[in-house]
Amino acid sequence: MNHVRDVMTSNVEYCTPLDNVYEVAVKMKDLDVGAIPICENDHLLGMITDRDIVIRGVAEKRPNSTRVTDIMSEHLITADPGMSIEEAANLMAKHQIRRLPIVENNRLVGICSLGDLAVNDGSDDEAGYALSEISESPQVHH
Secondary structure, three states: OOEHHHHOEOOOOOEOOOOEHHHHHHHHHHHOOOEEEEEEOOEEEEEEEHHHHHHHHHOOOOOOOOEHHHOOEOOOOOEOOOOEHHHHHHHHHHHOOOEEEEEEOOEEEEEEEHHHHHHOOOOHHHHHHHHHHOOOOOOOOO
């Protein structure tokens, strides 16, 4: 298990550009996750995190009916499923991100989180390094 495809979460739930912030928040609650990809025909357009909802939604006094495209992060750091776990951990540390969308042929095929790295045998060093490099107040995808 040396590659991202071996540890990533596949069959990722997502929302579409037609959804609103309320629908994303409900999906986060139901799935007990902190980020939801925004896709159209499996093509990754952006990502919304719980922090995006707070900072770009609630703090900006936007209603729950706000379109996801108004608050999602669009310029995402992504990885290929064939990338090594070490490369993925380094990428996450460098960009201070906790979740790495995995894209193949322009389609979202999975998400690799720090937790995915941590539970992989032999990746404790990579997950530990990535976590140590990510601050307590992580940057939102830009």
